[in-house]
Amino acid sequence: DTAVSQTPKYLVTQMGNDKSIKCEQNLGHDTMYWYKQDSKKFLKIMFSYNNKELIINETVPNRFSPKSPDKAHLNLHINSLELGDSAVYFCASSPQTAFNTGELFFGEGSRLTVL
Amino acid sequence: SQQGEEDPQALSIQEGENATMNCSYKTSINNLQWYRQNSGRGLVHLILIRSNEREKHSGRLRVTLDTSKKSSSLLITASRAADTASYFCATVGGSNYKLTFGKGTLLTVNP
Numbered sequence: 001d002t003a004v005s006q007t008p009k010y011l012v013t014q015m016g017n018d019k020s021i022k023c024e025q026n027l028g029h030d031t032m033y034w035y036k037q038d039s040k041k042f043l044k045i046m047f048s049y050n051n052k053e054l055i056i057n058e059t060v061p062n063r064f065s066p067k068s069p070d071k072a073h074l075n076l077h078i079n080s081l082e083l084g085d086s087a088v089y090f091c092a093s094s095p096q097t098a099f100n101t102g103e104l105f106f107g108e109g110s111r112l113t114v115l
Numbered sequence: 116s117q118q119g120e121e122d123p124q125a126l127s128i129q130e131g132e133n134a135t136m137n138c139s140y141k142t143s144i145n146n147l148q149w150y151r152q153n154s155g156r157g158l159v160h161l162i163l164i165r166s167n168e169r170e171k172h173s174g175r176l177r178v179t180l181d182t183s184k185k186s187s188s189l190l191i192t193a194s195r196a197a198d199t200a201s202y203f204c205a206t207v208g209g210s211n212y213k214l215t216f217g218k219g220t221l222l223t224v225n226p
Contacts, residue, residue: 004157035216041201043158043216056213090157103148104214106157 003027006091006107013081014115020077021110023091031055032074033092033104034066043090049074081114088112120217121204127223134191136220138204139184145207147180148214149189152201161189161202196226 034046047066048056063079092104150158177190201219
């Protein structure tokens, strides 16, 4: 069974469109994250939720909106997509609370290409 | 802002050799972690070392931490072709709890 699963794995879309990436973890973790990895492989945290509550919100355009319907799910919705949004987006979860950050478990990534 | 900086950016060795990657960071940390990423895959946690620890081992991996120099090293002994991947260090700051990644070292182990 996949521990942290993301869908879709690949997403190709036009500028200006709205798209969503879904993430689910079956590890029973309380904390979930979204990271963005650019073309140079640099990973940057975007958001973190602890038990459905937003606790980290980096300087991310408000076109990006995370939603956590329950602690096992953290979805990412992106409005008005831009070329610079092209990247691989990783979902991750952690058994620790956000105030004791330990090991993260990552999904396989969702490669978004904006044309 | 980016915290860890790995060195070298790329490393190519022969199977059986040891590989050493270094990580430097700028601010105080709670812990430092190393992750591996195979091409096109997600990151996999390798090892975590806390700020009050100096060395840790896990199988063929050895991690050291020098908080006075704000640096860490990852040693992979007796490397295998399957160790080919990007390796990232990541730090958890003392005053914030975000896991912040460096740019990674691309390790190529030639058979």
